[in-house]
Amino acid sequence: MPAASSYAESAQRTFERIEKSKLNAFITLNKQQALQTARDVDDGKVTGRLAGMTVAVKDCITTKGLQTTCASKILTGYVPPFDAEVVARLRHEGAVITGKTNMDEFAMGTSTESSYYGPTRNPWDLTRVPGGSSGGSAAAVAGLESRMALGTDTGGSVRCPAAFCGVVGIKPTYGLVSRYGVVEYANSLEQVGPIARNVPDAALLLDVIAGGDPKDSTSVAEADKVTYTDHLVDDVKGLTIGVPEEFFGEGLDKRVEKAVWDGIMTLNKLGADYRKVSLPHTKYSLSAYYIIAMCEASSNLARFDGLRYGLRTGKDENWHTTFSRIRAEGFGAEVKRRIMLGTYALSEGYYGQYYLKALQVRTLIKNDFERAFKDVDVMAAPTMPAPAFRLGEKTDDPLSMYLADVNTLPVNLAGIPSISVPCGFAGRLPIGMQLMGKFFDEPLLIRTAYTFECNTDFQKLPEGF
Amino acid sequence: MDDEVIIGLEIHCQLNKLNSKLFCGCSTKHHEAEPNTHTCPVCLGLPGALPVINKKAVEYTIMVGLALNCQIAEHTQFYRKNYYYPDLPRGFQITQYDYPIAADGIITVDTDGHERTIRIRRVHMEEDPGRLVHQGSIETSKFVLVDYNRSGMPLIEVVTEPDLRSPKEARRFINKLRNILEYLDVFDGSLPGALRVDANISLRGGARAEVKNISSYKGVERALLFEISRQQNMKRRGVKVVQETRHYDDERNCTITLRSKEQAEEYRYFPEADLVPLSVSGWQHALKEKLPELPDAKRERFKGQYGISDNHAKVLTAEIRVANYYEYVASKIDPLLAATWVADYLKGELNYRDRDIRDAFGPDKMVYILQQFRSGVITDKGAVEVIRTLLDEGVSPNGEPRSEPQDVIRNKNLARVESDVTRTACAEVLKENVAAIADFRSGKAQALNYLVGMVMKKTRGRADPAEVNLLLRELLECT
Numbered sequence: 001m002p003a004a005s006s007y008a009e010s011a012q013r014t015f016e017r018i019e020k021s022k023l024n025a026f027i028t029l030n031k032q033q034a035l036q037t038a039r040d041v042d043d044g045k046v047t048g049r050l051a052g053m054t055v056a057v058k059d060c061i062t063t064k065g066l067q068t069t070c071a072s073k074i075l076t077g078y079v080p081p082f083d084a085e086v087v088a089r090l091r092h093e094g095a096v097i098t099g100k101t102n103m104d105e106f107a108m109g110t111s112t113e114s115s116y117y118g119p120t121r122n123p124w125d126l127t128r129v130p131g132g133s134s135g136g137s138a139a140a141v142a143g144l145e146s147r148m149a150l151g152t153d154t155g156g157s158v159r160c161p162a163a164f165c166g167v168v169g170i171k172p173t174y175g176l177v178s179r180y181g182v183v184e185y186a187n188s189l190e191q192v193g194p195i196a197r198n199v200p201d202a203a204l205l206l207d208v209i210a211g212g213d214p215k216d217s218t219s220v221a222e223a224d225k226v227t228y229t230d231h232l233v234d235d236v237k238g239l240t241i242g243v244p245e246e247f248f249g250e251g252l253d254k255r256v257e258k259a260v261w262d263g264i265m266t267l268n269k270l271g272a273d274y275r276k277v278s279l280p281h282t283k284y285s286l287s288a289y290y291i292i293a294m295c296e297a298s299s300n301l302a303r304f305d306g307l308r309y310g311l312r313t314g315k316d317e318n319w320h321t322t323f324s325r326i327r328a329e330g331f332g333a334e335v336k337r338r339i340m341l342g343t344y345a346l347s348e349g350y351y352g353q354y355y356l357k358a359l360q361v362r363t364l365i366k367n368d369f370e371r372a373f374k375d376v377d378v379m380a381a382p383t384m385p386a387p388a389f390r391l392g393e394k395t396d397d398p399l400s401m402y403l404a405d406v407n408t409l410p411v412n413l414a415g416i417p418s419i420s421v422p423c424g425f426a427g428r429l430p431i432g433m434q435l436m437g438k439f440f441d442e443p444l445l446i447r448t449a450y451t452f453e454c455n456t457d458f459q460k461l462p463e464g465f
Numbered sequence: 466m467d468d469e470v471i472i473g474l475e476i477h478c479q480l481n482k483l484n485s486k487l488f489c490g491c492s493t494k495h496h497e498a499e500p501n502t503h504t505c506p507v508c509l510g511l512p513g514a515l516p517v518i519n520k521k522a523v524e525y526t527i528m529v530g531l532a533l534n535c536q537i538a539e540h541t542q543f544y545r546k547n548y549y550y551p552d553l554p555r556g557f558q559i560t561q562y563d564y565p566i567a568a569d570g571i572i573t574v575d576t577d578g579h580e581r582t583i584r585i586r587r588v589h590m591e592e593d594p595g596r597l598v599h600q601g602s603i604e605t606s607k608f609v610l611v612d613y614n615r616s617g618m619p620l621i622e623v624v625t626e627p628d629l630r631s632p633k634e635a636r637r638f639i640n641k642l643r644n645i646l647e648y649l650d651v652f653d654g655s656l657p658g659a660l661r662v663d664a665n666i667s668l669r670g671g672a673r674a675e676v677k678n679i680s681s682y683k684g685v686e687r688a689l690l691f692e693i694s695r696q697q698n699m700k701r702r703g704v705k706v707v708q709e710t711r712h713y714d715d716e717r718n719c720t721i722t723l724r725s726k727e728q729a730e731e732y733r734y735f736p737e738a739d740l741v742p743l744s745v746s747g748w749q750h751a752l753k754e755k756l757p758e759l760p761d762a763k764r765e766r767f768k769g770q771y772g773i774s775d776n777h778a779k780v781l782t783a784e785i786r787v788a789n790y791y792e793y794v795a796s797k798i799d800p801l802l803a804a805t806w807v808a809d810y811l812k813g814e815l816n817y818r819d820r821d822i823r824d825a826f827g828p829d830k831m832v833y834i835l836q837q838f839r840s841g842v843i844t845d846k847g848a849v850e851v852i853r854t855l856l857d858e859g860v861s862p863n864g865e866p867r868s869e870p871q872d873v874i875r876n877k878n879l880a881r882v883e884s885d886v887t888r889t890a891c892a893e894v895l896k897e898n899v900a901a902i903a904d905f906r907s908g909k910a911q912a913l914n915y916l917v918g919m920v921m922k923k924t925r926g927r928a929d930p931a932e933v934n935l936l937l938r939e940l941l942e943c944t
Contacts, residue, residue: 062513075512082506084513181513188738217741295735299547302556303510319551319609345734346547355735411736 006326009050011096018098018145023130024120025140027059028067029099037096037419049208050096055090056146058137059100061105061440063087066097071115071185072105074330084181085216086150086192086209091426092133093208098146098252101136105332106301107185109133110404113395114334121391122164123462124429128388131164133157133234135458137195144465148196148205154186155289156383156408158193159420163383163432166422166460168202168449169195169407174415175220177206178213184300186293189412191349198459199421199450203228206442222440231443234454237271239444242376246282247407253386259424259431260382264451267380270455272448276374279368281361282410289409291345291354297335297343306330337398366414371421373438378448381407383420383432407434417442421449422458430458468700470693473627474685476659479593479732480619481523482651487592487619488516488559489695496656500598500612508617510554515739518543522619523566525651526590527745527752529621530567532645532759533585537749541566543590543737548730551611560591560622561705566745572645573761574637575779577820583638584626593618596658612710613660628666632689635664639685641760642784648759648785654682655821666692668700672708676720677901679713688713692720692806763788771800780808786822793828798835806835810849814856826855826870834870846926847879881927890923905941913937 006009012355015031034054041052057063060070062080064087069075083091090097096186100411102120103113112135113119120135122128123143130139138161141149151158153171162169170193178194184190210223243264268274306312306326307319313329316322331339345354372379384404394401411418416439423433433452437445453459483493489507506514523541529539544562561590570585587870595613623642629635639662646652661680666689667673674696679688691713696706704825711720712727724730736867758766760782767778781791781804794803814823851873858867874880894904894916904912913934920933 062511068512070512080511080513082507082511082514099782106917179513180515183512184739215517216739217517218739296738299545299557299733299735302547302549303512303554305549305556308509308554309511309553316608323549343733346735347730350732351735 007038007041007096008035009437010052011054011098014098014145017143019139021141021143022121022126023123023139023145024118025073025101025136025143025145026056026099027069027102027115027117027136028261030063030066030097031099034096034098034436035068037094038077041094042097046094048092049204049205050090051094053095053148054098054146055066055095055205056085056101056137056140056149057090058103058134058149058151060103060152060183060185061087061150062183063097063100066100068100069116069184071103071117072304072330072332072335073116073311073327074304074306076330079308080181082171082181084176084303085213087181088148088210089208095208096137096158098140101134101140101149101411103136104133104157105335106183107133107152107154107332108297108338110156110160110401111389111391111394112136112139112161113391114332116332119126119391122388123465124166125388128390128429129164129410131161131384131388133161134169134195135161138162138167138169141165141167141195141197142462142465144461148194148201150209151193151195152182152190153193153408153412154190155293156405157160158195158406159383159418159434160405162195162420163422163430163434164388164460166430166432166462167195167197168172168422168453169193169420170202170206170208170442170445171411171418172206172442173417174220175218176210176223176417176440176442178216179210179214179220180215184296186296187300188296189289189293195323199446199453200229200232201417203232203446203450206446210442223247226443228442228446231446232450233447234451235271235355236267236448236451239267239272239448240376241272242277242372243274244277244279244282244372244379244380244381246279247381251385251403252382253426254425255424256382256384256386256431257424258381260433263423263433263456264380264457267448267452270451274380277372278380279365279372279410281364281368283412284361284401285365285410286406288358289413292362292413294338294342294357295346295355296342298339298346301331301335301339304330334398340422362413365410369410369414369416369436378441378444379436381434381436383407383434385396387426387429387431412463415439417445419445419449421452423452423456424458428463468697470630471627471667471669471673471810472629472632472689473665474623474625474629474635474638475663476623477620477647478623478642478652478654479656479659479704480522480621481649481653481656481659483519483522483525483619485519486617487519487590488521488617491617493618496613498614500610500614503614503649504616508554509613510556510616516559516737518740518743519619522590522751523743523745523916525619525749526566526621527651527749528649528756529623529646529651530570530588531749531753531756532649533567533570533572533623534590535567535568535570535585535588537746538563538564539746540742541739541745542742544734545737547733550594551609552597552616554613558592558594559740560739561589564742565589572638572641574634574641576631576634576637581628581630581634585627586624586626588621588623591610591620591622592616593620610656610802615819616837632686632693635689636682636686636715637824639682643682644760644783646783648757652758655823664689664692666696667706668693668696670698671700671706674706674708675710676713677710677723679715681715684715687718688720691718695720710786729757746747767791771795773804777804777808780812786820790822790828790831791827794831794835797832798839802835802839804850807831810852814852818856820856824856824860830855830870837870837874841929842882843874843879844881845931847874847881850877850879878925879927879928887920887924887932888936890928891933891940894919894923895937895940902941
């Protein structure tokens with residue numbers, strides 16, 4: 001296809017592709033407004049660092065005037081009256097927002113199969129999952145349905161789909177990006193992160209969204225003094241890469257293990273040193289993560305009762321009956337499971353045994369990273385223990401689904417930044433390598449990832465795209 | 466019954482002097498507003514909206530903590546209290562649990578002449594939920610409306626130790642607390658919903674009941690009296706009092722069972738991760754400097770500076786507005802005279818009318834009245850009459866008194882009559898009361914009082930009784 005002669009034409013083609021697509025990457029399209037923005041960019045009325053670039057937004061990030069459902073039936077028809085801070089920043093920089101992408105319901109999942117709007121498919125193999133929970137965002141980027149996308153990462157939800165779809169995904173340091181307008185699932189863990197086909201685009205998107213926001217008390221002004229695109233430097237000489245042995249444990253796919261070690265050796269050849277490190281409490285991260293996430297979820301999702309917004313079905317009866325019915329109908333099975341488990345774990349007599357214990361483990365995990373980072377600059381490990389699995393393969397076995405997150409969760413518990421970059425293939429399925437950094441050391445992660453990208457050839461398009 | 470009564474209070478006060486709500490920029494001035502007009506994504510709990518602490522609210526709470534002689538926490542943190550209710554838009558209330566902002570304080574309360582020290586367990590901050598509005602009564606209403614204007618209003622909760630020993634003492638404690646908060650200018654206790662009280666009550670050795678939903682100053686005493694007699698009656702009949710939560714019905718003046726101990730609510734408290742822990746201990750030094758003079762200190766100063774009695778000083782310093790009113794008057798006229806007239810007469814007339822000093826006339830008018838009294842233009846009775854008239858007339862819609870004191874003096878003909886008029890009146894009375902004169906001369910002293918009364922009647926109270934007394938004696942001796 002010849003290059004588009006205008007942003008409007010390019011956006012038009014993008015929507016044609018989306019409308020014909022088999023991926024089911026989007027829940028709601030923003031076509032009219034997107035095309036208008038593209039025309040305004042063409043006319044010079046709209047400018048900015050993202051002027052004319054198509055950006056898809058995960059459906060748990062609120063968009064003023066555009067339906068935001070978190071892929072849940074309970075938010076059917078909810079049109080927020082305000083923009084999330086990250087969306088406001090996209091608009092300010094002239095981005096063409098294509099629409100709201102599919103996801104696991106309320107970001108609870110690793111496969112984008114728990115969406116009320118049906119699963120998203122992996123562009124590399126339509127019978128496989130795109131990963132999750134930001135599966136729609138990663139699939140849209142890999143499938144050329146948007147140039148970039150925003151995802152959210154609570155336990156790996158940006159990095160997992162980035163790895164499964166062969167694209168780049170960044171989980172920023174907790175606090176780097178405003179969460180204002182991000183519908184909360186596990187608020188002490190989640191961050192908005194960019195997904196893009198290459199490191200420079202991911203760095204550019206991070207530049208736009210990162211920065212302190214007075215509307216989010218947990219955000220910090222750290223990013224305000226950094227320009228991430230300045231760190232797109234092809235040089236890793238003198239760096240020390242840590243290889244945490246616990247991330248190469250039981251159940252790791254051999255092809256993934258090889259691809260990641262090849263990646264580490266590539267960086268080694270480019271001048272980086274490497275050494276094995278130990279993060280001894282990693283084995284507790286799965287339990288700690290799920291307890292914290294479920295406890296927070298049980299509280300965060302309490303507001304959804306259909307009374308003020310969202311789903312309102314049947315005849316109104318007394319308040320208890322009505323909201324119970326709406327919830328029974330509006331929440332999917334995985335969401336109900338997590339609300340119930342979280343409620344249980346926070347209950348009188350269990351709090352100390354579960355939630356408090358999980359917070360203590362979280363501190364140990366954070367300490368592990370801090371200790372290991374005294375000796376190394378970045379760490380490298382597989383993002384996911386295996387390539388994308390088949391649709392339906394794990395839907396009946398929540399535990400095996402949770403286990404898939406084993407390498408991504410520790411990063412969220414510690415609050416540190418991480419980036420997943422393509423590092424090889426298992427057959428035709430992409431493999432992701434996760435680089436982890438010190439608090440607010442996104443610049444070094446970007447430099448390392450960029451160097452890797454410049455010196456390898458894994459940035460491919462799926463067959464037929 | 467001489468059972469010892471044990472009362473502990475949890476008092477919720479809206480920091481309604483703040484301009485904005487606790488976690489968002491919405492205005493707190495919504496009392497006259499249409500429902501749901503003072504809301505935003507944050508106080509409506511819309512998905513994705515995040516709370517941001519109102520720094521001024523934290524400062525106000527620290528000031529309250531300092532005024533109640535509390536320890537200010539090194540670090541303070543917010544928690545989520547999870548429960549479902551339609552007026553709670555997030556499904557949890559943001560409050561404090563461990564790490565309250567202030568703890569371990571004391572205040573003294575004057576109980577029938579002696580001071581008692583009441584320990585304050587803690588002072589913490591929390592947000593108010595919205596408000597349910599029933600069409601008609603709760604029983605008959607077919608639906609309920611929710612007004613979120615109140616959602617997110619900043620509250621402080623003051624929790625006492627179980628140190629109070631009577632309903633009257635509880636009411637005095639609450640009045641004292643209100644007065645302190647008004648001194649600090651963080652609270653206006655006259656606004657609707659400004660204060661709500663939960664009380665824990667037991668008879669020594671018995672189980673305690675928590676009485677919720679007491680929302681007026683007078684209701685506190687009434688609810689406690691009801692609950693105590695309920696417990697005493699049970700004890701007399703040999704029925705065991707059980708630990709439970711009871712609801713106070715203000716209209717019917719009774720308490721009813723809400724839930725037993727077994728049905729206790731489970732709030733699943735856990736830290737609110739959207740608000741970072743605050744290190745506040747460093748704030749207190751600057752805030753200490755900003756603390757105004759508080760009631761007890763002012764009372765001492767008034768005694769020293771104006772030479773007034775302890776009782777006057779106490780009455781005059783209880784409420785900040787009365788204290789300010791008095792100081793204005795005392796700056797213009799004899800402070801002792803001012804104390805008597807403000808503390809005894811003006812405050813007395815206001816109490817009789819169940820009114821606040823804000824509903825009275827300005828202190829400049831009080832100065833004028835006292836000047837007229839001092840210079841003999843009006844008598845003390847006349848001065849009281851002016852005060853009563855002005856209070857009964859009230860204020861016009863623009864907040865100004867309906868008449869000036871001089872109008873009242875003129876219209877009611879209160880100006881004291883001249884001495885010669887009094888003298889004429891005395892002469893007339895003596896002529897008309899020959900029998901009384903005879904009584905007086907035969908040694909009946911009361912006869913003179915009768916004659917004075919007759920003169921006062923003749924002059925319609927405008928004569929000075931002391932002067933009449935003198936004149937009558939003089940005239941009786943001459944004849």
